[in-house]
Amino acid sequence: MSAFHDLTLQTLDGAPLPLAPFKGRVTLVVNVASKCGLTPQYSALEALYQRYKDRGLTVLGLPCNQFAGQEPGTEQEIQQFCSVTYGVTFPMAAKLEVNGPHRHPLYRLLAGEGAEFPGDITWNFEKFLVGKDGRVLARFAPRMSPDDPAVVQAIEKALA
Numbered sequence: 001m002s003a004f005h006d007l008t009l010q011t012l013d014g015a016p017l018p019l020a021p022f023k024g025r026v027t028l029v030v031n032v033a034s035k036c037g038l039t040p041q042y043s044a045l046e047a048l049y050q051r052y053k054d055r056g057l058t059v060l061g062l063p064c065n066q067f068a069g070q071e072p073g074t075e076q077e078i079q080q081f082c083s084v085t086y087g088v089t090f091p092m093a094a095k096l097e098v099n100g101p102h103r104h105p106l107y108r109l110l111a112g113e114g115a116e117f118p119g120d121i122t123w124n125f126e127k128f129l130v131g132k133d134g135r136v137l138a139r140f141a142p143r144m145s146p147d148d149p150a151v152v153q154a155i156e157k158a159l160a
Helices: 041-055 075-086 105-111 149-159
Strands: 008-010 016-018 026-032 057-063 127-130 136-140
Touching: 026 041, 026 149, 041 057, 041 075, 041 149, 057 075, 105 127, 105 136, 127 149, 136 149
Parallel strands: 026 057
Antiparallel strands: 008 016, 026 127, 127 136
């Protein structure tokens, strides 16, 4: 099992969210925010999840308030916003930090020193594609839509 699958996050309602059950699945990890110009990407993320979840894709939303304070809400407010506004059904974790001295261990693994695609997260909705074995396969810029052909092609290749 990879270090990715060893991690446990927290859900928006405070329950443990172990990543071990994602072993054998492809995971699209996305840092999200409710008050960002890119927030409408939630629709494409949910569509992608619905399209591929039965083939082994999980979308994992990770709220972060480190970019211009664009995720100011409580976990309950975030959950309400995502389900009412965008019908989000994919797993969502509690808010975490993606950069800086308090960077969450998941983001140290995804983008820290020694990572396959190192470097600070540049903005909300940056995406990492994690393979069935927990290896990071690709990193996509925030403005690249989840339904961009490059993202879809990478997901299909990882699922094959």
